Amino acid sequence: MFLHTKRLILRNFAEEDIDVFVVYRNEPEVAKFQSWNIPYTRAQAEKYTASIKDMHAPKQGDWLQIAIVLKDFNELIGDIGCFVKPEDARQATIGFTLASKYWRMGYASEAVLCWLGYLFDDLDMHRVTADCDVENTASFRLLEKIGFRREAHFVEGYPVHGGYASEYHYGLLQREWRAMTGRGNAC
Numbered sequence: 578m579f580l581h582t583k584r585l586i587l588r589n590f591a592e593e594d595i596d597v598f599v600v601y602r603n604e605p606e607v608a609k610f611q612s613w614n615i616p617y618t619r620a621q622a623e624k625y626t627a628s629i630k631d632m633h634a635p636k637q638g639d640w641l642q643i644a645i646v647l648k649d650f651n652e653l654i655g656d657i658g659c660f661v662k663p664e665d666a667r668q669a670t671i672g673f674t675l676a677s678k679y680w681r682m683g684y685a686s687e688a689v690l691c692w693l694g695y696l697f698d699d700l701d702m703h704r705v706t707a708d709c710d711v712e713n714t715a716s717f718r719l720l721e722k723i724g725f726r727r728e729a730h731f732v733e734g735y736p737v738h739g740g741y742a743s744e745y746h747y748g749l750l751q752r753e754w755r756a757m758t759g760r761g762n763a764c
């Protein structure tokens with residue numbers, strides 16, 4: 578996988594990314610609304626990245642997670658992924674994470690727009706969704722800024738970190754993406 582934007586490269590994970598991946602997965606503010614628990618070990622990271630490093634396109638019923646890297650410094654700053662519905666190859670859910678030192682610099686928006694271009698324009702997805710904790714303001718503001726529509730509020734429906742969290746569910750259709758961008762792939 579290889580996509581790029583003005584400042585970023587989106588590519589498969591490599592061995593050299595593991596140290597940085599472990600560091601940001603262990604940041605409490607990064608893990609707060611995510612499904613993994615901390616401490617997140619190097620062994621977990623090695624196993625996980627080995628399982629995804631050779632995936633060259635999303636597969637139905639699987640998460641594909643790829644690295645977000647700064648173009649100028651070849652430095653890993655986060656990851657972005659998608660899960661394609663097992664029952665429909667034209668519907669996917671996305672997820673994204675950045676190391677905290679890169680927050681509020683527009684990197685997540687840039688990566689998500691590129692990822693949406695890939696999903697809608699290259700893979701001809703019909704619909705892309707995203708779920709986030711109702712307290713994850715950064716995540717839902719980003720989704721709304723990009724143009725996602727809030728479609729549902731699930732109250733305490735998501736088991737996480739020993740309790741139940743409430744979630745917002747967002748959606749965006751291909752025709753809405755095309756009307757918004759007025760062009761093809763944003764990468």
Ligand SMILES: CC(C)(COP(=O)(O)OP(=O)(O)OC[C@H]1O[C@@H](n2cnc3c(N)ncnc32)[C@H](O)[C@@H]1OP(=O)(O)O)[C@@H](O)C(=O)NCCC(=O)NCCS
Nearest residue numbers: 607673674675680681682683684685686709715716718719
């Ligand atoms: C969610 C996340 C990826 C946002 O990354 P980011 O690079 O800071 O986002 P951007 O800089 O592209 O911000 C885009 C918009 O999101 C909103 N936003 C981002 N962080 C915000 C915050 N802390 N508070 C309020 N709004 C915020 C703003 O509207 C912002 O636009 P603006 O800067 O023009 O106001 C990042 O906070 C993160 O990795 N969090 C931890 C992992 C996580 O929770 N991922 C989402 C799981 S659903």
